[in-house]
Amino acid sequence: MRVCANASYAHAQEDLKLLLGMDAAHSSLHRCVARQDLNLPEPNEIIQSMSLDGGKVRLRSPQIGEPSYWRDYKAACLNEHWVGAYFQDNLSLSDWVNAQPLDYPLVCLGDGHAGIWKLFGDIATSDQRLEILDWYHLKENLFKVGGSLKRILKAETFLWYGLVDAVLDLFKDSQLKEAQNFCAYLMGHTSRIVNYAYFQSMTLMPIPIGSGSVESAVKRIEQRLQLTGAQWNPGNVNQMLALRCHYLSGSLNSS
Numbered sequence: 001m002r003v004c005a006n007a008s009y010a011h012a013q014e015d016l017k018l019l020l021g022m023d024a025a026h027s028s029l030h031r032c033v034a035r036q037d038l039n040l041p042e043p044n045e046i047i048q049s050m051s052l053d054g055g056k057v058r059l060r061s062p063q064i065g066e067p068s069y070w071r072d073y074k075a076a077c078l079n080e081h082w083v084g085a086y087f088q089d090n091l092s093l094s095d096w097v098n099a100q101p102l103d104y105p106l107v108c109l110g111d112g113h114a115g116i117w118k119l120f121g122d123i124a125t126s127d128q129r130l131e132i133l134d135w136y137h138l139k140e141n142l143f144k145v146g147g148s149l150k151r152i153l154k155a156e157t158f159l160w161y162g163l164v165d166a167v168l169d170l171f172k173d174s175q176l177k178e179a180q181n182f183c184a185y186l187m188g189h190t191s192r193i194v195n196y197a198y199f200q201s202m203t204l205m206p207i208p209i210g211s212g213s214v215e216s217a218v219k220r221i222e223q224r225l226q227l228t229g230a231q232w233n234p235g236n237v238n239q240m241l242a243l244r245c246h247y248l249s250g251s252l253n254s255s
Contacts, residue, residue, distance in 0.1 A: 005224065005243045005252065007224075012029050013025060033239060034236065038243055041082050041251045047100045047101060048103040049106070049107035049109065050076055050108055050123075051108075052075070052076050052108075052109075052110050052119055053074075053075055053111070054074050054218070055075060055225075057071060057073060057226070059231065059232055071088060073088065076093060078097070082249050083217045083249050085241040089238070098122075098124065105129065105130035106128055109132050109208060112133065112141065141182060141185060145171070146178055151171075158170070161196070162194050168186060220244075225244070
């Protein structure tokens with residue numbers, strides 16, 4: 001399972017031949033993975049923080065001669081370690097998260113994508129979730145505004161301390177379309193823009209302010225799903241997602 005989770009079935013066949021002297025056809029390895037009863041990893045700890053992001057998988061067209069196409073899946077990273085993902089099944093992903101022992105509050109991190117925050121709405125309860133807009137995406141969007149660098153740096157300082165109204169006041173007279181778009185972005189996420197400086201100063205248990213762990217997880221999932229030329233049957237995607245998530249979470253290490 002580890003070999004199949006980390007390489008194409010053809011390369012897994014070569015690796016097994018080299019490492020174990022086992023001659024297993026790549027089609028046999030595919031069937032072996034398909035037969036496994038794979039649920040997502042089960043963390044053995046209280047979940048204090050989580051982040052969500054989306055990725056893409058290339059699907060084989062059911063019609064011969066038709067081009068392949070891309071579809072989305074969603075992934076979660078719990079405590080910056082445990083990875084779970086589902087293909088076009090947000091309910092199963094939220095059910096997996098809700099089945100874990102969730103801390104109070106549960107820190108929920110994500111970028112500005114509306115679909116991510118809609119999915120967070122199905123996780124825990126509204127009073128349990130501490131929703132935080134990813135600081136690095138927030139800063140990236142700020143610097144896209146352009147114009148006066150002095151004003152941008154002043155706005156960055158205000159945002160670092162969660163002072164949204166002060167930033168809106170800075171840009172209220174700007175005629176730049178980018179500035180107006182950024183203000184609309186801020187107003188849509190005001191409740192999620194926190195005092196990042198305070199959270200990072202908590203030396204005993206700092207609260208994460210970025211969703212980099214799930215972004216990294218998505219990239220590592222796609223190292224398997226998006227191999228050169230790979231096209232997937234939709235019915236096989238969730239099985240490989242589950243296998244890859246076990247691999248990334250380290251739960252195959254003792255198998």
